[in-house]
Amino acid sequence: MSEVIKIFDTTLRDGEQTPGVCLNVKEKLEIAQSLARLKVDCIEAGFPVASPGDFAAVSQIAAEVKGPVIAALARAERKDIETAAQALRAAERPRIHTFIATSDIHLQYKLKMSRDQVLAAAREAVACARRFVPDVEFSAEDATRSDWEYLCQVYGAAIAAGATVINVPDTVGFIAPDEFGALIRFIRERVPGIEDVTVSVHCHDDLGMAVANSLAAAQNGAAQIECTINGLGERAGNASLEELALALYTRRDYYRLHTGLDLSRIYRASRLVSSLSGVVIQPNKAVVGDNAFAHESGIHQHGVLNNALTYEIIAPEIIGLAANQIVLGKHSGRHAFEERLKHLGYQLESHTVDDLFRQFKQLADRKKVVYDRDIEALALQQDSFRESEHYRLVEHHVVSGSQGSAIASVKLESKAGLTEQASCGDGPVDAVFRAIEQAVGFPVELKDYQLKAVTAGQDALGEATVHLEQDGRVFAGRGISTDVIEASAKAYLNAINKMPPVCLQPSAAITKIAAGGI
Incomplete structure (x- = not known):
């Protein structure tokens, strides 16, 4: 008889801490709804005290997403905990997740607190959180580099104060699988009341062992694994949800553990997170990579x-x-197209299907065959452009060659009307980006640009991803087209449209973007 492992997804909190990732409220809600359909046990929706945007996202997810536990992160401080509780007010199943570091290096250099002070802070934080919600998770940050006896003392105090979940984070991806398994056994044998709470683990991938460490912990009594879609997260990322889920499913004979996940939703969730975060999935990524x-x-x-x-x-x-990738062509009807969307996991409004069908017909006229990946790209682009478009690309023209600079002109539409500008650049994409910057009238900095083919063949869709920086914040944009210049321009505008209204103000000073020879 296999035991159940709970899946705690922190894509919207730790995953969003990936450098360059900045999700807005609607994007976070869409990911949360996808996670609910995937049937994760808990969604960590964010860190409410961190910013008004995080607070708004947690509040909306708490109000609209039903099924999973909705968790909010809080430091072991009263203000954090009260803010998290306020954000979770509408949640069906709220959880406050509070934490404080316990390793000596963190105590000395970051917290500047003694062990006794941290012990008291942990106890007080959990007790405070319990006054707001019945479900409180306590994490000892940098647990794997902490003194094991002291760690057990802190966990014991947290449980006595009312913690329902005890989390053991490998915050810096330091520990090895056998060692982590031994630590989980040590905690389960020595902490009073541990049998009455859920033991959780949260592993980072700095040495490439996050999934292995999580599985080793589960084999030694951990009942919850914290992870992210595509392994997103700070530095090298977190344990990958899809890898953990498929390892437990494929080797259920060995682990004798199972999750409650709807595995058929994994690919869709992976693609959605990749699209909205702007982080491209490496081709050789386990389970969800193009080469898998x-x-x-x-x-x-x-x-x-x-x-x-x-x-x-x-x-x-x-x-x-889907195993069969060639599915539809220019003679296919709306009904067949809608059924294919449903098969791929998209439940869309009728007017959205109508818009996509028109785009599909236009694509089918330009391509010999339309693949499932092409249809997914259209649907994901619909997700990316679901926000109201402040600027829309009407048309573009580019002249370039092996000698001299490329010249590009763009025509943009906004509420203010049509704007047309031209510019030179080191290459056709650089020239288009410069022309767009002139047209919108304010400077941005290009931090990253990537281009790949969605499917094979000379008529393949090109998928462009850009990251733009404005006022210290980074915004990801995505665009697709059979014309790679058009795809790049759409991605650039998509990132600009995600900027808050205060950023979308024309400036007299237009500065050079760091585009290089692209």
């Missing part, structure tokens, strides 16, 4: 054609990825 089910070696291809199990231990259908 691709075979180039002749020996591998021969084996898979005879029996997929020779080289595929995961059937693509399990994660919601």
Whole structure:
């Protein structure tokens, strides 16, 4: 009989701390709804005291997302806890997640507190949180570099104060799997009342062992694993939800553990998070990467054609990825298109399907075949542009060659009317970006630009991703088109449209963007 492992998803809190990721309230809500459909047990919606935007996102998710526990992070401080409680007021199943560091290096250099002071702070924080909600999680930050005996003392105090979940974070990805398993056993054997609470783990991937450490902890009595979609998170990221889920499913004979996840929702959630965060999934990423089910070696291809199990231990259908990628063409009707969207996991309003169908027909006229990935790209672009567009690309023209600068002109539409500007650049994309900057009338800095093909072939859709910085904040944008220049321009404008209204103010000073020769 296998035991259940709870999945605590922190994509919207720790995942958003990925450098360059900045999600708005509507994007966070959309991801939270996707996580609810995936049937995660708990969604950590954010850190309410961090900013008004975080508070608004947690409040809206708490009010609108039903099913999972909705958690909010708070330092072991009264203001943090009260703010988290206020943000969670409308939650069906609220949880306050409070934390304080326990390693000597953090006590000495960050907190400048004694062990006794941290012990008291942990006890007081949990007791304070319990006055607002019945479900309180306590984390000992940098637990894996803490003195084990002292760690048990802190956890014991937290449980006595009313904690219902005890979290053991490997905050800097320091520990090894066997060592982590031993730590979980040590805690379970020595902490009074541990049998009455849920033991959770939160592992970072600095040494590439976050998933292995999480699984080792689960084998030694941890009942909850904290993770993120695509492994997003600070530095090298967190334990990857999809890798953990498929490891437990595929090797259920070994682990004898299972989750309550709807695995068929994994691929859709992964693509959604990648699109909205602007973080491209590496091709060789386990489970959800483009190459996860691709075979180039002749020996591998021969084996898979005879029996997929020779080289595929995961059937693509399990994660919601259709095995047959060529599905529709320019003669396909709306009904077939809508059914394909549903098969791919999209439940959309009728008017949204109408818009997508028109885009699909336009794409089908430009491509010989339309793949599932093309349809997903259209749907994800709809997600990206769901915010009201302050600026819309009407048309663009580019002249470039091997000698001299590229010249580009763009025509943008906004509430103020049409604006047309031209500029030179080191390459066609650079020239278009410069022209857009002139047209919107305020400076931005290009931090990152990526371009890839959505599917194979010379008529493939190009998918562009940009990260722009404005007033110290980074905004991600995404655009698709069979014309890579157009895709790049759309991505640039998509990032600009995500900026708050105060940023969208024309400036007399237009500065040079750091685009390089792209």
